[in-house]
Amino acid sequence: MIEFVPTDPPAEPAPGTVAVLPEVLVPIRWWRGVSFERAAPVQMTPLERFVLELAMTTGRADPVEFLEITNLPGATLLPVAARRLLAAGALARDGDGYRPLSPGADRAARTRTVYRKRQVSLDVVLLPRTNDLLVLDPRTSGLRTVERLRFRSAGKFPVPHPLASSTLTDELRARLAAGTVAGIGEENTWVKELAARPLKISDDGWCPVYRCRGELWTDGDQYRPALTLPGAGSRDPVSLGLPGATGLAEYWMGLVNALDDPATQARAWDSLLGRPERLAPQTERTGPGRWRSRISGAIAVRLAELGRNLALPLGLTGSCEDAVVAVAIELVGGDRTAEALIQMDRRITAASEPGADVIDLPNSPELRDRAWRLGFPGLVYALRQAEDFRYA
Structure with missing residues (x-):
């Protein structure tokens, strides 16, 4: 359960930031430079389409028949035209010719595409608490810089047994087949055995936990989590973006949205006012981590007595066992008394600005x-x- 306590008004988040979590404990494991094989779809050439059609029509693309139809050297050109069709699983060797394979041949003929394979190295990140598995470009992932920090873990998180006993290769293969690895894109991607000795997800059933600052950024119609790890000694803090970590984003947004619960909202107002309130003020959401409350004159007087500037949003910090989240409540008057007190604070705050x-x-x-x-x-x-x- 998350509980909120009053704090100073939070700073306005940077553009694109929808929520700030001053402190989070995140279980995370990563592997750098994992070898993958990718196949990108490319358009078939006219010669490839002819060879595929020949094989599907006659049952076999034969060098002699290729020569008779095209008056081109089949022994030389046919292997060249069939190379990518073989790699795509559309054709199979049959002596000095090629026969069609189903369903690869049908798919290639329908889409007029084959796949160009290439080897790539990607960084892999696992978040066992939220079951996110994502791949990142090593050039931009930031993991190399994170490792240079030699950052110490703040504890350990128990990895669920089926996941802990799995190997990285098996887990990647299963999730690639299910389409649940983030960051893959539209290319077909798969992974071979990574090493002679399989890499286990966890040797002891535990995952290190790191204490960081968390943020949620807008990413199209979704939210993208980001971690900021504190620097060590003279080293600057390091930011680590986690695009595609939807489980972590949903978990954090659940904490940010805790004030949607009327009971949590009532406890938060009890904390703000330093006393129980029989009726919490009417509150509406204005954005992620932002609310607006219509307060009565009695509440406005109480907040003023406590030294709160009614012209500024009220700051609240919500805490649970693994995160601290900052939210803000803007105040509007619900009656004349509240409106007058809020207006006075607004005039004072504006007049205190330099040059006012x-x-x-x-x-x-x-x-x-x-x-x-x-x-x-x-x-x-x-x-x-x-x-x-x-x-x-």
């Missing part, structure tokens, strides 16, 4: 007292200047 003119600000004891309580002594001095430095 205080000439139109009411120089009343109530306003000066409020400005002092909000921590704007310079504004109070400016308002009292005419009185305190008036000479006959």
Whole structure:
């Protein structure tokens, strides 16, 4: 269960950031430079289409028949034209000729595409808590820099037994077949045996846990988690993006959205006001991690007594066993008293900005007292200047 406590108003998130988690504990394992084989679809050449049609029509693409039809050297050109069709599983060798294979031949004829294979090295990341498995480009993954930090784990997370007892090769093969590996794209990708000794997901059934800062960024119509690992010594912090980690994104958003629960919302307001409230104010969501509450005069007076600036969002920090999340509640008046108090704080806050003119600000004891309580002594001095430095 997540519980919220008052904090300073959170800073406005950077563009593209929808949620900030000042502290998270994330179980994570990674493997760098894993060898994959990829096959990208490419259009068949006219010669390839002819050879495939010949094989499918006659049952066998024969060099002699190829010569008779095209008047071109079949012994030389037929193997060249059949090379990619063989790799795509559309043809199979049959003596000095080639016979069609089903369903590869039918698919190739229908789509007029074959696959160009190539070897690639990718980084693999596993998040066992949320069961995310993703591949990253080694040039941009940031894992090399993370390893240079020699970052120490903050604990261990028990990996579920079926996953812990599996090898990386078997897990990748199973998830590639199921289409549940993030970051693959549209290319056909598969992995061969990685080493003579299979790499186990976990040797002891545990996964290291790292203490980081978490953020959720917009990524099309989804959210992309990112971790920031603190630097060690003179080393700067390192950011690690996790595109495709939808399980982690959903888990974090569940924490951010905890205030949607009326009971959690009521406890949060009890914490903000320092006392139980029989009725929490009407609250609506304005964005991820952002809410707006319509407060009564009584609540506005109480918040003002506690030194809260009603012109600024109220800051809340929610904590559970593995994460701390920051959210904000904007205040609007639900009656005249609340509206008046909020408007006063807005005028004081605006007048305290560098270069602001205080000439139109009411120089009343109530306003000066409020400005002092909000921590704007310079504004109070400016308002009292005419009185305190008036000479006959």
